[in-house]
Amino acid sequence: MLFNSMFFGCFLILVLVGYWTLTQKHRWILLLVASYLFYISWNPAYLTVLIGTTLFNYSCSRWFLNSPNDSRNFYGMLLIIFVNLGALFSFKYLNLFTFESLSPPSWTGMEFSQESGFPIGLSFYTFQSLSYCFDLYRRKVPVEKHLGKFALFVAFFPQLLAGPIERAGKLLPQLNAKTMAFDLxxxxxxxxxxxxxxxxxxxxxxxxxxxxxxxxxxxxxxxxxxxxxxxxxxxxxxxxxxxxxxxxxxxxxxxxxxxxxxxxxxxxxxxSIHDFWRRWHISLTRWFSDYLFTPLALLWRNYGKIGIFLSILITFALSGVWHEASLNFLCWGLLNGCYLIFEQWIKLKxxxxxxxxxxxxxxxxxxxxxxxxxxxxxxxxxxxxxxxxxxxxxxxxxxxxxxxxxxxxxxxxxxxxxxxxxxxxxxxxxxxxxxxxxxxxxxxxxxxxxxxxxxxxxxxxxxxxxx
Amino acid sequence: MALFLALVKLLDLGVAGVLDHCYEENEYGESGGNLMAYLHQETCDTLFLGASRVQNQVDPKIFGPEAYTLAYQQMHILYLTALVDILEQRKKLPKDALIVQIEVEDFLAGHDDRTLSDIHHLRYHYHENDYVRKYIQRQSKLEFLKYTFSSFRHNQRVLSLLSDYWQRKDQAIGIKGYYPLTGHLNKKDSLKDQPLMVEEKNLAPSPLAKSCLQHLQSICQRNQLNLIVFTAPLYKVNKAYREFSTYFASELKHRQIPYLNYNSDSLNPNYPIKYWYDTKHLNEKGAPQFGIQLKKDLKYYFNE
Structure with a gap:
C-alpha cells in the first residue's frame, strides 16, 4: 500500500475518521491495528519479524534497562544491540555476497546469485527501537510500560517504512497524552x-x-x-x-x-557539506551522530584530529552500508566522509x-x-x-x-x-x-x-x- | 472543509473546460490531435489504422481521394480497438473498409502489460466510452476515484496539448494522416539494430489481444464494414517471429478476417536498404512502393 495510491488514500481517510471519532484512550488501539494492517499489505509474513523484535525490545527494556544494577543494564544493552543488529544483519547483510551489486569483480571468477527477501522498513524500525533502548540506557527517557503504546511507537504507520526515525522522548509522550483535541x-x-x-x-x-x-x-x-x-x-x-x-x-x-x-x-x-548533512535525512544523520559518531569521537578524543576524522569516516561508511550492502553505497558514504574531512581540515572560510x-x-x-x-x-x-x-x-x-x-x-x-x-x-x-x-x-x-x-x-x- | 472542496471542484471544472475545448479543437499531434483531425473531416470510405508503421508508410492518396490514415505512434491492438469503438460512438466509422495494421507481437501474452498501459492515452474518453472505461478500471478497482476530477482526463498531457493547440492547432500531421520519413538506414545500423523480435522463450498467445480482435470484428460486422488486417514489412525477422506469425495468421483465418503479412515468404517485398528509414520503417522512397503493393493486394479482397 503505497502512500501515492488511491487505496492508501481511502485507508487514510478511514483511519482519520475513526481516529477523531474515538476517545484519546482508545485511539492507540486503532492506530496499532491500522499500522499492522498497513504492514501486512506489504508482506504478511514479515509482520512476525516486526512483532517479534517489538516484543523482544519491550521485554528487554523493562527487565534489563530499567534495573538499578549497572552491569545488568550494560549486558542487557549489549544483548539488545546484538539481537537487533543481528536481525538487521541476517536479513540485509547475511547474503552480502549473494547480491549481484556486491558480487566480486568478474576477474575473480566467483559468482553468487541467490537472493533472499527483506522485511520492508526493517532498517528504520530497528534504528528507532535501538534509539529508545540507547536513550533508556542513558536515562534520557523513562521506560514505557504500556506494551501497546510501545508497539505503536515502533510501528506507527506514517513513519514505519522509511522514517523519519523518531526518538522515544518525542513520540512516546504524544502517544501517552491524556487529551488531544482536534485543531483545524x-x-x-x-x-x-x-x-x-x-x-x-x-x-x-x-x-x-x-x-x-x-x-x-x-x-x-x-x-x-x-x-x-x-x-x-x-x-x-x-x-x-x-x-x-x-x-x-x-x-x-x-x-x-x-x-x-x-x-x-x-x-x-x-x-557547506556540514550544512548539507544537517539538512539531508536529518533523523538518520542525528541517529548516527548521537549513537555512533559522538561515542567514537569521545573514545578517540586523545588522538586529536585523527580521531575525529576516523570517526567521521567510520560513521559515513556505515551510513552508506546501512542504505544498501553494496560497494557503490560504501563509496558514496566514504566520499561524503572525505568531503567533510576535507572541509574540516582546511577550515575553508x-x-x-x-x-x-x-x-x-x-x-x-x-x-x-x-x-x-x-x-x-x-x-x-x-x-x-x-x-x-x-x-x-x-x-x-x-x-x-x-x-x-x-x-x-x-x-x-x-x-x-x-x-x-x-x-x-x-x-x-x-x-x-x-x-x-x-x-x-x-x-x-x-x-x-x-x-x-x-x-x-x-x-x-x-x-x-x-x- | 465543504467550502474548500467546492473551491477544488470549481477550479477543476474550470480547468477541465478549457482543456476540453483545446482537445476538441486541436488537430495537431499525438495528444489527441490526430483523432480530432480525422473527426473534423467528412467521413471517408477507407480508413487505415495503426501505429507509426501506418503513419509513416501508408499514403492514403495512393488508395484514392476517400481514403484516410489514422495512426498513433507506439500504440497497440487494445488502443486501436478502443479508437474504433470511439469512432463508432461518434458515428465516424469509414463507409467501406477498415484496414488495420497489427503487429504480430501484440498477440503475445508477454506483451499484455504494454498493451494495457496504452489505454491511458485515451483517458480523455473515459466518461463517454464504456470500452475505454472498462479497460482503465481493469487496472485498479479504485481507478474511478481519479476520474472524479474532471481535469484528470488530461493528466500528463497538458503541456503537449497546450503547445499543440497554441502553435499548430490547424496543422494536422502530414496529409490525411500520412507523414513520410526522410533519411535512410545505413549498413552499420542494419546489422547492429535488429528489428522487433519475438522472444523465443514465451510464445503464449494473449487472450487480451484475442478479445480485442473479437471486439474489432463485431464492430465491423455491426456496421457492415470490411475488416482487413495487415502487418507491414520489417527489415529482418527471426525464426521465432515467423513461427508466431503462422499462429497469428491461423487465428485470423479462423475468424475469417483477411490477413496480409508482408513478412511472410510469399508477400515479403524484400525492399533494398535504400528504401528503409530504420529497421522498422520505410522512408519516403520505400513508403510509396509499399503503398502500391498494398493497394494491389487489397484489390483482390475488394474485387471478391
Missing part, C-alpha cells in the same frame, strides 16, 4: 504538507524517473551527455521522492495531532557575502550531485568508467537533450519545486501560515490541481523502501 489549523497544515509531499513524489520525482529510468536501465552504453543529464536530474528525483515521503509522513502525523520530526530542510541550499552565497550553494550542490553518481550506476566499475567519460561531453548534443526536457512534465515539477523551496528558504513560510484561510485554501487547491494534471499516476514505489 494543525489538521489543515497536515493536509497541506501531505499534498506538498505527494506533489514532490508524483510530479517531481516520478516524472524525472519516467525520463531517467529508460536511460539508466538501458543495456547499451550511454553517452557522457546522457550521464551528465542524469547526474543533474537524479538529485531532484531522490529529493522529491524521499522528502516527499517524509513530508507525507509528517503531514499524516499532524492530521492526527502528532508532531513528527522533519527529515529535510532544503538541503540543496546548503552552503568563505567571506559572508550575499553575492558569494549562491556560488557556495551551487558548489555544494555539484559535490553532492557528483556523489550520487555512485547511486545511479550499476556497479563500481561503471561508476569509474562514467567518471572517465564525463570530460568528453559534447556541449552541442547536451543542448539537444535539454531542449527535449524543456517542454516535459518534469520541467514543470522541478520549476515549481524550486520556486517553493526558494520561497521557504527566504523564510516566508511563517508569512504563509499567517495568511487568511481562503488564501491557503486557494494554494492547496492549486496544488491538488497540479497533482491531478501533471502527476504520474503509475504508482511507482518510493526509492527508500528498498533500504
Amino acid at each position: 489549523s494543525v489538521f489543515g497544515s497536515g493536509v497541506g504538507l501531505f499534498l506538498w509531499g505527494l506533489f514532490k513524489k508524483v510530479v517531481v520525482a516520478d516524472n524525472i524517473a519516467n525520463y531517467l529510468a529508460p536511460i539508466l536501465n538501458s543495456e547499451t552504453e550511454l553517452s557522457p551527455e546522457n550521464w551528465l543529464i542524469a547526474i543533474y536530474l537524479y538529485p531532484f528525483q531522490l529529493y522529491g521522492d524521499f522528502s516527499g515521503y517524509s513530508d507525507m509522513a509528517v503531514g499524516m502525523g499532524r492530521m492526527m495531532g502528532i508532531q513528527l520530526s522533519p527529515n529535510f530542510n532544503r538541503p540543496y541550499f546548503a552552503v 568563505w567571506p559572508e557575502n550575499t553575492f558569494l552565497r549562491p556560488l557556495r550553494i551551487l558548489w555544494i550542490f555539484h559535490l553532492v550531485a557528483f556523489s550520487f553518481l555512485f547511486l545511479i550506476t550499476r556497479d563500481f566499475e561503471q561508476s569509474i568508467s562514467v567518471m572517465k567519460e564525463l570530460p568528453n561531453v559534447d556541449l552541442n548534443a547536451f543542448g539537444d537533450i535539454l531542449s527535449l526536457l524543456k517542454s516535459s512534465n518534469l520541467a514543470i515539477g522541478v520549476f515549481l519545486l524550486l520556486l517553493v523551496e526558494i520561497f521557504l528558504y527566504e523564510r516566508k513560510a511563517q508569512l504563509f501560515r499567517q495568511q487568511k484561510i481562503w488564501l491557503k485554501g486557494l494554494v492547496y487547491s492549486f496544488l491538488i490541481l497540479c497533482i491531478v494534471l501533471f502527476g504520474n499516476d503509475a504508482g511507482s514505489p518510493f526509492i527508500y523502501l528498498r533500504f
Whole structure:
C-alpha cells in the first residue's frame, strides 16, 4: 500500500475518521491495528519479524534497562544491540555476497546469485527501537510500560517504512497524552504538507524517473551527455521522492495531532557539506551522530584530529552500508566522509557575502550531485568508467537533450519545486501560515490541481523502501 | 472543509473546460490531435489504422481521394480497438473498409502489460466510452476515484496539448494522416539494430489481444464494414517471429478476417536498404512502393 495510491488514500481517510471519532484512550488501539494492517499489505509474513523484535525490545527494556544494577543494564544493552543488529544483519547483510551489486569483480571468477527477501522498513524500525533502548540506557527517557503504546511507537504507520526515525522522548509522550483535541489549523497544515509531499513524489520525482529510468536501465552504453543529464536530474528525483515521503509522513502525523520530526530542510541550499548533512535525512544523520559518531569521537578524543576524522569516516561508511550492502553505497558514504574531512581540515572560510552565497550553494550542490553518481550506476566499475567519460561531453548534443526536457512534465515539477523551496528558504513560510484561510485554501487547491494534471499516476514505489 | 472542496471542484471544472475545448479543437499531434483531425473531416470510405508503421508508410492518396490514415505512434491492438469503438460512438466509422495494421507481437501474452498501459492515452474518453472505461478500471478497482476530477482526463498531457493547440492547432500531421520519413538506414545500423523480435522463450498467445480482435470484428460486422488486417514489412525477422506469425495468421483465418503479412515468404517485398528509414520503417522512397503493393493486394479482397 503505497502512500501515492488511491487505496492508501481511502485507508487514510478511514483511519482519520475513526481516529477523531474515538476517545484519546482508545485511539492507540486503532492506530496499532491500522499500522499492522498497513504492514501486512506489504508482506504478511514479515509482520512476525516486526512483532517479534517489538516484543523482544519491550521485554528487554523493562527487565534489563530499567534495573538499578549497572552491569545488568550494560549486558542487557549489549544483548539488545546484538539481537537487533543481528536481525538487521541476517536479513540485509547475511547474503552480502549473494547480491549481484556486491558480487566480486568478474576477474575473480566467483559468482553468487541467490537472493533472499527483506522485511520492508526493517532498517528504520530497528534504528528507532535501538534509539529508545540507547536513550533508556542513558536515562534520557523513562521506560514505557504500556506494551501497546510501545508497539505503536515502533510501528506507527506514517513513519514505519522509511522514517523519519523518531526518538522515544518525542513520540512516546504524544502517544501517552491524556487529551488531544482536534485543531483545524494543525489538521489543515497536515493536509497541506501531505499534498506538498505527494506533489514532490508524483510530479517531481516520478516524472524525472519516467525520463531517467529508460536511460539508466538501458543495456547499451550511454553517452557522457546522457550521464551528465542524469547526474543533474537524479538529485531532484531522490529529493522529491524521499522528502516527499517524509513530508507525507509528517503531514499524516499532524492530521492526527502528532508532531513528527522533519527529515529535510532544503538541503540543496546548503552552503557547506556540514550544512548539507544537517539538512539531508536529518533523523538518520542525528541517529548516527548521537549513537555512533559522538561515542567514537569521545573514545578517540586523545588522538586529536585523527580521531575525529576516523570517526567521521567510520560513521559515513556505515551510513552508506546501512542504505544498501553494496560497494557503490560504501563509496558514496566514504566520499561524503572525505568531503567533510576535507572541509574540516582546511577550515575553508568563505567571506559572508550575499553575492558569494549562491556560488557556495551551487558548489555544494555539484559535490553532492557528483556523489550520487555512485547511486545511479550499476556497479563500481561503471561508476569509474562514467567518471572517465564525463570530460568528453559534447556541449552541442547536451543542448539537444535539454531542449527535449524543456517542454516535459518534469520541467514543470522541478520549476515549481524550486520556486517553493526558494520561497521557504527566504523564510516566508511563517508569512504563509499567517495568511487568511481562503488564501491557503486557494494554494492547496492549486496544488491538488497540479497533482491531478501533471502527476504520474503509475504508482511507482518510493526509492527508500528498498533500504 | 465543504467550502474548500467546492473551491477544488470549481477550479477543476474550470480547468477541465478549457482543456476540453483545446482537445476538441486541436488537430495537431499525438495528444489527441490526430483523432480530432480525422473527426473534423467528412467521413471517408477507407480508413487505415495503426501505429507509426501506418503513419509513416501508408499514403492514403495512393488508395484514392476517400481514403484516410489514422495512426498513433507506439500504440497497440487494445488502443486501436478502443479508437474504433470511439469512432463508432461518434458515428465516424469509414463507409467501406477498415484496414488495420497489427503487429504480430501484440498477440503475445508477454506483451499484455504494454498493451494495457496504452489505454491511458485515451483517458480523455473515459466518461463517454464504456470500452475505454472498462479497460482503465481493469487496472485498479479504485481507478474511478481519479476520474472524479474532471481535469484528470488530461493528466500528463497538458503541456503537449497546450503547445499543440497554441502553435499548430490547424496543422494536422502530414496529409490525411500520412507523414513520410526522410533519411535512410545505413549498413552499420542494419546489422547492429535488429528489428522487433519475438522472444523465443514465451510464445503464449494473449487472450487480451484475442478479445480485442473479437471486439474489432463485431464492430465491423455491426456496421457492415470490411475488416482487413495487415502487418507491414520489417527489415529482418527471426525464426521465432515467423513461427508466431503462422499462429497469428491461423487465428485470423479462423475468424475469417483477411490477413496480409508482408513478412511472410510469399508477400515479403524484400525492399533494398535504400528504401528503409530504420529497421522498422520505410522512408519516403520505400513508403510509396509499399503503398502500391498494398493497394494491389487489397484489390483482390475488394474485387471478391
